C-alpha cells in the first residue's frame with residue numbers, strides 16, 4: 001500500500017512537469033498531432049518506469065522501455081533545440097554535457113578498483129576517454145561564453161547607433177515651457193499576445209472556447225504598448241508606465257534568464273529604434289534623466305521595462321504588487337530602492353472605496369484596481385479642460401469597457417471578481433463625469449491611433465479634445481456599456497496560414 005502511494009507520489013509531479021513542458025512547447029508553436037504522439041510516449045515511459053509490470057513479460061520489458069524511451073529522449077532534445085534553444089544556452093548545455101562526462105568518469109574509476117585483469121584495463125581506458133571528453137567540453141563551454149558575449153555586444157552597439165540616428169532624424173520638437181499640464185502618449189513598440197488572452201476571457205462557454213482556441217489554435221495578434229509622459233507645471237516630469245525596454249525587445253536571449261526564456265516568445269516584443277523610450281523623450285525635447293516620478297500601474301514587464309533608464313525616478317506602485325513578487329526582476333534592478341507605496345488613505349473617490357491623493361492637491365489621484373495583478377492601480381490626472389484616467393491593464397482597449405462582451409483572460413477566482421469590480425467602478429466614474437477621458441495601455445483601435453493621437457498632438461487636451469474623445473466613446477459604447485454595431489472585435493487569421501493574425505471590428 002505504502003509502495004503504491006509512494007509511486008503515485010512520484011507519478012503526479014512527473015506528469016505535472018510533463019504537462020508544463022507540453023504547454024511550453026505548444027506556446028512555442030509545436031503542432032498538436034506531434035505533441036500528442038510525444039506526450040503519449042512520454043506518459044508511457046513514466047508509467048513503464050514506475051510499474052514495469054504493465055509492459056508485459058520480464059523478457060520483453062527492456063525492449064519495450066527502449067522502444068518508448070529512445071524516441072522520448074531524442075524527441076526531448078530535438079524539440080528543445082528546435083523551438084526553445086537560444087545561442088546563449090550553448091555554454092550551459094556544454095557545461096552540462098561536461099559534468100555528465102566527468103560524473104561518468106568518476107563512476108568508471110570506482111568500478112576499476114573492483115574489476116581485475118583485462119576488464120580493469122578496459123574500464124581504465126574508458127574512464128580516461130570519458131574524462132578527456134569532459135575536460136574538452138568544459139573548455140568549449142568556457143570559450144563559447146566569450147563568443148556569445150561578443151556577438152551580443154555587437155548587436156547592442158549597432159542598436160545604440162540606430163537610436164542615435166533616430167534621435168537626430170528631422171521632425172523632433174522643441175519643448176514648450178510653462179503653462180498647462182501636457183500629456184504625450186508614447187508608443188514603445190508592440191507585443192505579441194494570443195487573441196483569446198486579450199479579448200476572450202468571458203464567462204461560460206464563450207470563455208472556455210477562448211481558452212481552448214488560445215492553446216490549440218494559437219491565434220496571435222500584435223498590440224501596441226503605450227506609456228504616457230506628463231509635463232506638469234507644479235510637479236515636474238512624470239511617466240505613467242514606462243513601456244518595454246530596448247534589450248527586452250532586441251536582446252531577448254541575453255536579457256532574460258533561462259527559465260524566463262522558456263516561458264516567453266523570442267519575438268514577444270517588437271520595437272523600432274524610434275520607439276525606444278529614450279529616443280521618444282529626446283524627440284519631444286526631454287531627457288530621461290529629468291523624469292522625477294513614475295506611476296507604475298502594475299509590475300508587468302511591458303509596463304516596467306523602461307525603468308532601466310530612470311534610475312533617479314521615484315517609482316510609485318501598489319505595495320501588493322511588489323510583495324506578490326516581480327516575475328522579471330531585471331527591470332527593477334536600478335530602482336528597487338526608490339519605490340514609494342501609496343497608503344490609499346485619502347478616502348473614497350466616486351465608486352472607489354479607497355484612493356490616494358498623491359500630491360495632496362487633487363492633481364493626481366491613485367485608484368486601486370486589483371485583478372489584472374494583485375496591486376494594479378489606475379491613475380487620474382486633473383487637467384484644465386477635464387481629467388484623464390490612465391487605465392493600465394485593467395481595461396486594455398476602449399471596447400473592453402463593454403466588459404460583458406469583451407474581456408481579457410484572468411486567472412479566475414478572486415482575481416476575476418476583483419477585475420470585474422474594478423471595471424464596474426471605472427464605468428461608474430466615466431459615467432459620472434463627462435469630462436473624464438480614458439487612456440489605455442494597449443488600445444489598438446481608431447480611438448488611440450486617430451483620436452487620442454490628434455487630441456494630444458501638442459500635449460494639451462482642450463475642451464474640444466475632451467468632447468471629441470467622449471463623442472467617439474459614445475459612438476462605440478451604449479450608455480449601459482454594450483458595443484454598438486461595427487465595434488465588436490473578431491480574429492482575422494493570417495493570410496498565409498502561418499504568422500500573426502489581426503483584429504477586425506464589426
Ligand SMILES: [Zn+2]
Pocket residue numbers: 300302303393441442
Ligand atoms: Zn500590459
